[in-house]
Amino acid sequence: MAILNDESREITFKLVYTGTPMAGKTSNLAWIHQRLDNSARSDLITLATMSDRTLFFDFLAVESVLINGYRSRFQLYTVPGQANYNATRQIVLRGADGLVFVADSDPRRAPDNLAAWHALHQHLAANRTHPDSLPIVLQYNKRDLPNALPREVMDQSFRSSAPHLTVCEASATSGTGVFNTLNSLARLVVSRFHSLHARVPASL
Amino acid sequence: MDPFFPAPSSPLFMDRETAAALRQILVAHCNDADASCAALIEESGTVCALAGDDSLHDHGETAALAAGAYHAVRETARRLGESAFEGLSHEGRHKHFHLGPVDSRFLLLTVFGNDTRLALVRACSTRSAARLRDCLAAQPPPPPPRASPLARHRLNAEEVLGTTDFFRER
Ligand SMILES: Nc1nc2c(ncn2[C@@H]2O[C@H](COP(=O)(O)OP(=O)(O)OP(=O)(O)O)[C@@H](O)[C@H]2O)c(=O)[nH]1
Numbered sequence: 001m002a003i004l005n006d007e008s009r010e011i012t013f014k015l016v017y018t019g020t021p022m023a024g025k026t027s028n029l030a031w032i033h034q035r036l037d038n039s040a041r042s043d044l045i046t047l048a049t050m051s052d053r054t055l056f057f058d059f060l061a062v063e064s065v066l067i068n069g070y071r072s073r074f075q076l077y078t079v080p081g082q083a084n085y086n087a088t089r090q091i092v093l094r095g096a097d098g099l100v101f102v103a104d105s106d107p108r109r110a111p112d113n114l115a116a117w118h119a120l121h122q123h124l125a126a127n128r129t130h131p132d133s134l135p136i137v138l139q140y141n142k143r144d145l146p147n148a149l150p151r152e153v154m155d156q157s158f159r160s161s162a163p164h165l166t167v168c169e170a171s172a173t174s175g176t177g178v179f180n181t182l183n184s185l186a187r188l189v190v191s192r193f194h195s196l197h198a199r200v201p202a203s204l
Numbered sequence: 205m206d207p208f209f210p211a212p213s214s215p216l217f218m219d220r221e222t223a224a225a226l227r228q229i230l231v232a233h234c235n236d237a238d239a240s241c242a243a244l245i246e247e248s249g250t251v252c253a254l255a256g257d258d259s260l261h262d263h264g265e266t267a268a269l270a271a272g273a274y275h276a277v278r279e280t281a282r283r284l285g286e287s288a289f290e291g292l293s294h295e296g297r298h299k300h301f302h303l304g305p306v307d308s309r310f311l312l313l314t315v316f317g318n319d320t321r322l323a324l325v326r327a328c329s330t331r332s333a334a335r336l337r338d339c340l341a342a343q344p345p346p347p348p349p350r351a352s353p354l355a356r357h358r359l360n361a362e363e364v365l366g367t368t369d370f371f372r373e374r
């Protein structure tokens with residue numbers, strides 16, 4: 001949930017990278033961390049197991065443009081993909097202003113993509129959150145794989161449940177599409193905040 | 205209903221007066237509890253008010269970790285069948301901290317040294333949390349969208365925001 005502070009003239013949003021286990025959520029944050037100036041970002045915090053699986057969350061705070069005198073800040077979190085970390089995942093998802101759903105283009109992971117996607121929608125439904133009321137960007141990651149599923153095939157599996165979703169293709173380890181995904185979600189989240197509350201002006 | 209999933213929640217608008225009043229409460233809290241610094245942290249890990257030394261003057265990493273630890277321990281307690289949660293403390297060699305509840309959305313982080321007793325910090329945290337709660341509750345509601353001084357910019361929001369790159373890769 002956004003926090004607008006008139007004194008520090010800051011507006012802070014929380015964006016969470018969720019999705020299929022091992023699809024590249026942490027790799028997205030690592031790339032963003034590597035490619036922003038030190039002055040515009042925090043350290044990258046990763047709480048992972050010895051084998052680099054996310055255990056609790058990764059965290060990266062990034063600063064962006066001034067929006068009519070308010071500095072915009074985005075807190076980026078990833079959640080653990082593994083099913084047995086359901087409880088910690090839900091702690092991190094709490095209060096999110098927008099989500100990136102990272103899906104894996106590896107054909108062998110197609111069933112896992114759908115399982116994670118359905119799990120997300122079950123959570124949304126259980127909490128009476130209409131998917132349209134929470135900005136979500138769908139990222140097809142690992143497009144560099146030689147046998148990556150064709151985009152149309154991935155569209156078919158996801159878009160039947162959400163035809164208007166913004167989709168970004170990416171290859172997080174080489175950085176392709178990572179900033180496009182982040183910018184797409186930031187736009188959706190700020191626009192939504194603006195249209196609901198009109199406290200963030202359009203003049204940037 | 206799952207208490208942890210992002211339900212559609214309202215944003216927090218903090219006006220200048222509230223920000224200053226919250227900080228005053230934290231300054232008093234540091235004095236009373238003999239603490240080196242204190243922060244009011246929102247559940248998503250954002251520092252909303254801060255007082256004391258510069259231990260927490262980072263880019264939000266510490267607050268994010270504190271919020272994560274707090275919620276993880278509270279949820280562990282809940283799963284073990286314990287619904288009461290009074291917060292958690294860490295005792296190190298030189299620096300110690302206490303994380304206590306303010307309300308369902310905020311927590312209070314207090315950092316203190318060897319000369320300070322945890323029991324005092326706990327007691328002061330409970331009292332300061334009540335003051336912080338009152339202060340947050342007393343804040344006037346944000347102006348309705350049309351009355352907001354920023355509302356006049358509303359017109360072409362979609363258009364302008366639709367093309368902004370919030371982040372540029374170096
Ligand atoms: N080929 C390829 N491999 C990738 C890409 N992105 C991530 N990987 C690899 O996929 C594996 C998992 O990446 P992570 O970023 O740790 O995935 P995650 O989604 O954070 O994983 P969990 O947190 O455990 O769910 C690693 O071996 C990465 O190097 C990509 O775009 N292309």
Ligand SMILES: [Mg+2]
Binds near residue numbers: 025027053078079081
């Ligand atoms: Mg990860």
